[in-house]
Every structure is written in C-alpha cells, then in structure tokens.
Amino acid sequence: MRLLVPLIAVALSALSALLPVQAQEDAPVSSESALPVGLSVKLDISRRLLKNFLTDETALIPYRNGTETPNDFSGAFSLGSPKARHVPIWDPVSCRLVGILDLKATDSPYLFLAEGPMPTSRTSGVSGEPNYFGMRLDRGRPEFLYTHGPLTVAEMIWLEDDGEIMKQRFSFRKVKGDISLVFPASWVDRITASSGSFEDNVLTVPRESAAEITLLYRLLEGAPESDADKDPQ
C-alpha cells in the first residue's frame, strides 16, 4: 500500500527527461580538458533557507512579491566543504548561481553576487522565466536541470584546489544557434571559458560547442588557474 505504484509513470518520465542530458544528440566534446584540471573538493551539499542577500535590482526580480522585502532563498543549494573557504550558492527560483560566500572574508562575506539577468537570457530566442525541474548528482557534483525558453540546461558546479577554483559547466541540448552567456562585468577577468569568446561581459559560444561549456572561476584574486600552475616553492 505504501508503494505508490502509479508513481512509476512519473518516475519514468522524470528519468526520460534526465537521460537526454546524459546522452545528447550532439555528442559532447570534453571541453573541460581545455581547462586546467585541479584536485576536486568533496562537496557537502545542503538545501536550506537563506536570507536573500542579493542587491542588484534585476537579479532580485524573481524574488519580488509586491512588498519592499524580497522573498528569501527558501531552498537554495549550498555547496560547501570543510576544506574550502568558499561556498557557492545556487537557487532554483532564479535558476542561477546567486552568490559565493567567502567564509574567511573580513568585510563582506559575499565574494560573488548575481547581477543582471540570468546568464542564458542573452541567447537568441530565450525569454521568460526559467523553470527548475531537478538536480542530479554526478560523482558528488550537483548538476541542476532546468529549462529557459527553448533551452534545456544542465548546469554543474564544483570546487577544485581547496576551493580556490570553482568550475561551472553548462550543457545545452538541441540548440539552434550560438549560446550567449552573460556574467557580472566585475567577474569577467576572473573567468576562463573552455570555448567561445568574451565581448564585454557576454560569452558567445558557437552552437557546436554548446553541448559542454566549462567555466573556471578564480575565487582567490591572483590565484593561478590550477595547482599545476603554482610555483612549487
């Protein structure tokens, strides 16, 4: 009785929604290899209620409720680790990385704060609000699954090198044109993309590379891209 047998159909439909992300028609080229690969940090993933810390008016739009106080993050994913000083926070309401906390910061704890429209909003044909439908774990790394207009997006986030490096991998399927991703202007200098090119704060990636776009964030200012680049002395 307790087994919800009718739910089988839903389970299967959920998996069918998931599988195309794993086995895309356009076989992904491992663009991660285009970036230095550091030592992955085992993430401690939690979903929690957090006070809304966003300050940018455009980024706050999904949280507006008709009052002066925006909605809090009611189920944000916090991706921490005892080893890492940085904690990326991804929120399913706006389907984006909303912030990165710096646990050792002496002033503001927010190393990174979302600004402007969501990253995929500049891609041709994309409009409206994103729609989160789930999260999967791949080798301990969370991959957030959502749609934004015609785009089906899988966005994975993880930390490397004791949390000095954050990586964010976007996987798009069945795309019809180039992908444009927009980032906070102040962060462009600290982001390296596996493919595409930046113009101001917009990264444009050709359609053929859209199956896997990996971004490397240097969370410590002046930090090398990976341990391999560090001076052994």
Add this chain to the structure above:
Amino acid sequence: MNRYFHALIFCSLVFLSIGRAQEAGEEARSVIKITPQTAKPSVMAMVPFDETNAFFLNKRGQVGVAKFSPGLSLIGWEYYSELKWNAHPSLAVGPNYSVIMASTNEVTQAFDTDADVELDFFQALIKDWPGRDRGSIITAGPVADSHGRLLFAISAPSAIPAGEGEEAPVEKSHIVAWHPEADKLVTITESQLPIGAFAVDRSGVLAARLVMPEYKGGFFISLTELPPFDSDAPSAVPTSLPFTLPSLVIPAELTKNQEPTELAFFREHGRDKLALVCPGSRQLIEVVHSKIADVWQGSILLRQILDQSIESVVEMGPGLLLGGGEDGFIPLNGESSKFRITNIELADDGIVLDFSDEVDRYEASRADNFLVQSVSLKGGESNLNVVPMIESDGRTIVLKTGTLSEGTVIRIQCQRLPSESGATLLSNAAFYTIHRKPSPEEGKEKADPR
C-alpha cells in the same frame, strides 16, 4: 531491481547495491556490508517499506535506510543520501525505492537512478499549488494514501484585498492531493487553522494536528474522512469538501503542557488508534477514535512515558510501533506494561473504562475514588455523580453517571485506583470528547467490542 532490494531485506547485516553485471545469464549482486554501528542516527521522520525496513530522515535532513529484526531491534543503518535537505519531518515511499519529501516550497522525489544505493536524482515533483503566488507554503507532508496519491498540507495564502465596503474573504489552509494521472492538484480538505502534521489510515480517515498556539488548554486534532477517490477521474473535484474542524482536544494536562508533534495511525486488538508523540515531555498519547452519527470523537489516553524523547512514530506492522528521536530508533513494542486505562466508551447512562490489568476491587467500588467532570466545549464545567460497577473480569469499570451531554469533554480522574497487584496507574486522568451520543444499539456494540 526490486528482487535485489528484497535480497537486502533478508540478508542480515548485508546492504544491497544493485548490480547490473551479468554472470552465467544471471545478474550478479554487489553488496555493501553494514558496519556494525555504535553511532545512533537522529530520527526525525520514518516511513517503512515493509515490516522490517524503513527509510528515515535525520535532523540534518539526510535520508537513511534502516533494517530491523521482527521485534524491531535495529540491525543496521546506512545513508541513502548524504545531501542535507530542509525537509518537513515526513517521508513517503515511491516506486523503485524512491523517496518523497517536502520542504516549504517543493515536493521532491529522489531516485537512485544508477542503482548504487545512493539517491542521485532529485526531481522537483510539485512546485506550484493554489495560493502559491500569495505566499502559501507547504506546512506538512508528504503522506501517501491508499489510492497512490501524495497528500500535503498548504497554508492559507494572504488575503486578496477587498474592495471598498466588501468583506475580505477568509483564506483557509488546505490539504491537497497529487496523483500521477491527474492533470492538477485536488483539494481534499480545508481548515481555518494551519495544519502542522497529519496522517491517513487505511480506510481514508485523516487525522490532522491543527496549530493554535494561543490556546493553552490543549492541542487540537481533527478527524475527518477523505472524500471518495475515483481512479477513472483522478482530477475530479470532490462534490463535498470536508472541513477540518477540531474534533478532539488533547488536554495540556495529559501532555505536561508539551505540544504533540507527529502522529500515526495503528491497529491494535482490532481497533484503529492514533498515536501522538510529545517530544517535550516524552509522553506517548493514544487516541481511540470512533465515528458516531457521522462525527468523529473518542478517548484520549496516556499510552506510555518513554525513557527517551521521540520525534516521530510509525506503525511497522499491525500493532508494532517504532519511535525515532535523537537517540535513534526506539521500539515501542506492544502496549506499555504499566497499569493504565486502555479505552473509554460511552454507555447509555455512563462511561465504560477498560484497564490493562485487574483493578483493586475494593478501591474501584468506592465512588469517592472517581472524579468525573463534564466540560462544555462552549465553556463551563460540572462534576457528575458517579456510581462505579466492576465487571466480573476486573478489567472494566462502568461509571454510572446519568445522561451525558453532547458537546462536552469528559474528564475522568481515578484518584486512588491501584491494580489488583498494587501497581499505580500510568496516568490517573483520561478524557473523552463527546460530539454525539451513540444510539442504544451503538452504545451496546461499543461497550462490548468482542
């Protein structure tokens, strides 16, 4: 996959990882040994998937799986997911050992897609419901019912501002049902008070704990029957929506002023009962409910005082209760061995009290050992004259009080009533809420359940 998972269930101390490898035409099974655990998990919620295995949620929001002996001793446990989920203390089991949980803004179904005994896909199953855009949140659930539906409680949304001269509509809390073949959520009951927790029994009786913090005298439990479900029309809106009214007041006196939190139906001696946990006082309350003239009412009794505090309770098998709390799992096997009142029924001209053991006949025959008060639900109380009569088995006392009034709570205090062997009562107070009096036929039937 199911076959393999069942192998887990029957292999003592062996926890299954579902293998996909083929060997000699049969799938090989990889296993993970459960390390004997000295650490006890904290247990905030449990849901059994058979009589000796259960999923649980710990205080950090992680899902675990635990295996028990038939007597409910813990054999071992493992994490099923180490993700920390801000979930309400309630779990439901989905197909293929998926786990369903709810937080304020989402019902999530978690799957083990790669069959390695770790949840790895967390689907946002339900993110929208009536009133969500006006601040309605999930307050309790999910609970699975016998129709394959998931039920969860949502708070009243903020009111739509009324026009000038108009009265703002009173917004209500609801319990809604989700069915995989329905194209929308179906509201199955509504309530003026927020719903803090609820349970559903096999026959579709809903027990809901209503939140009313400003009332200090007790804690409200509502009992209603869910509207009928038509599997051919799963989206059909019930023609008549039951309203979740406070059916029973659990007196604060019985819980030592501590709020009952979670509740569970169970069946014992052929009767459906309701167990409520009070973590703050370690009391386990038992409600023996009955339906008279379409209204639910019943007796409210202290079942057990536990050595450790428990946060949740489930029925693992008929009459087999398992508690869970900070100190892990606590079998609540059978009834307390303590001498206690086990049931109250209404008779034509009084009250029938059942005891777990023979009473001291001398003390039981003394009217001044009983104080019976009739407390009106509208206010006011009166003491009733009592003439006690002891049944021949010594385990039942009929208190002749004359006619009892509807709309009252009967408070029975057995002021000095030891058992035949000298044991003192677990609680000398017990309560019965009367909304309707039974007809003479019902009364006779209720008074003698045999």
